[in-house]
Amino acid sequence: MPEAPRRPTPQARGALETGTAGQGHLSDVYTCRVYTPCTVLPMSIGHTLLGLLESGPRHGYDLKRTFDEKFGQDRPLHYGQVYSTMSRLLKNGLVEVDGVESEGGPERKRYAITDAGITDVSRWLMQPEKPEPYLQSTLYTKVVLALLTDRSASDLLDSQRSEHLRMMRILTDRKRKGDLADQLICDHALFHLEADLRWLELTAARLGQLAKVVAP
Amino acid sequence: MIPEGSLLAAHDLRKTYGATPALDGASFSVHPGEVVAVMGPSGSGKSTLLHCLAGIITPDSGTITYAGRELSAMSDAERSALRRSDFGFVFQFGQLVPELTCVENVALPLRLNGVKRKAAERTAREWMERLEVEDTAGKRPGEVSGGQGQRVAVARALAASPKVIFADEPTGALDSLNGERVMELLTEAARSSNVAVVLVTHEARVAAYSDRDVTVRDGRARDLEHAV
Ligand SMILES: Nc1ncnc2c1ncn2[C@@H]1O[C@H](COP(=O)(O)OP(=O)(O)OP(=O)(O)O)[C@@H](O)[C@H]1O
C-alpha cells in the first residue's frame, strides 16, 4: 500500500535556490529530503488528501487545488497523482463516492471520508516520524577518505560549511520576505542545517583525533 | 592590500597577550553597508579582531585603514573621536548605563556628539520605535527584559548615524525568537541606512543574516570567498 518514495526532482531543488548563482554541492537526497520547502512527502499525500476531506466532501480537482494552496508551494500535485491516490483510498475503504456530476463535461466524482478514513488520519497524525539521520554518511565517508588519501579534510569541511551557510542565507532571506508559513518551513530547514553545521565544526575540531584512528 | 571600495580594512594584524598569540596575521575588510559575520571557535581571536578594527585596542603590528585613514597614525583622542562619530557598538550584555533610562541611553551617543537633549531624545525615540521598544523609554535597563535591552542597545548603536556597527555576540544572551528578531531589525536598519556591520557570532543562524562570513582560526581570519 505505501507508495515508493519518489526521487527528488531537479525543479524542487531549483525552486529553493531562486535568484542565486551556483547550484548546491549538497547531495540530491540531502537537499531534497530536508531542504525543499515541500511540506508533504509523497508517501503522505494520501493522508493529507484524506485530512482535507474531513471538513466535507470534495471533487478531485478541488482537492488538488486546496492541497497545492496549502502544501504544494513548490511542487503542485499532478492530476494523475490525485486520481491514483483517490482510487487507492477508495479501494481501501478510506473514502467513498458521495456523488457523480457530469454536466456536459467528463464525469466528476465527489469523494467523502469514511469512519475508517478518519481513524487512519488520526493515527497518522499522532504517530511520530522516524527521526532521520539527515547528515547522511556521505560526508563522513568523504572525511575519512580525505584523511586516508592525505588530502585536506579540513578544507573539505570548510567548504561544506560555507555551502551550508550559503543555503542558510538563502533560507533566511526567503524567511524574511515570506509569510508565516514560509517562515515556519524555512525555520525547520534552518535548524536542521544548523545541526549539520555543528557536526561539521565538531568534526573539524576532532580531525587530529580521527586521523589517528583511521590512518594510524 | 586594501580591497577596492572597502570602508574598513585590516591587513596582517598581530597581537599577543603575554605568550598567547590572539591574532596571528589576520586580514579583514568590509564595504559600506555590508554585513560581515566573523565566526570561529572560542578563543580564536574574534573579539580581539573586532576590538582592533574598532580602535579599542592597538595591534602589535599590521595596518588598519578606515575611510582612507590609518588608525595607527591617529592619536588616542582622534581615535576616540572617530569611535564616537562613526562607530556604533552592540555587545552581548551589560552595555547600557544602569542609572539612565532607556531613552537616555539611546540618546547618549548623540549627546556626546553635542546634540541638544530634546533633539537627541526625539531621534532616540524614533530609533526605539523602529526597534519596537518605544514602551521601555522611561524604564531603566534593570527593568526591561534581555531581548528588550538588546534592542535598546541596537537603537543606541544606530542613533548617532554611524558608518560601522561592531556587534560582538549581540544575540548571545537571547532565545532563538528574540535573537532572530534583533538580527532582523539590526540588519534591516543597517542595510537601509547603508551602515556596515561587523558581526561576531558563533551561531550559524545568526550569521545567516549577513552578506558574507569570515572564519577566524588560531588568530588568522579566513575569507573563503576571497581565498585563492
Ligand atoms: N585581555 C586579555 N588578556 C590576556 N589574554 C587575552 C585577552 N583578551 C583575549 N585574550 C586571549 O586571546 C585569545 C583570543 O581571545 P578572543 O577574546 O579574541 O577570542 P574569541 O574568538 O572572541 O573567543 P570567544 O568566542 O570565546 O568570545 C584567547 O586565547 C584569549 O585567552
Ligand SMILES: [Mg+2]
Ligand atoms: Mg569573544
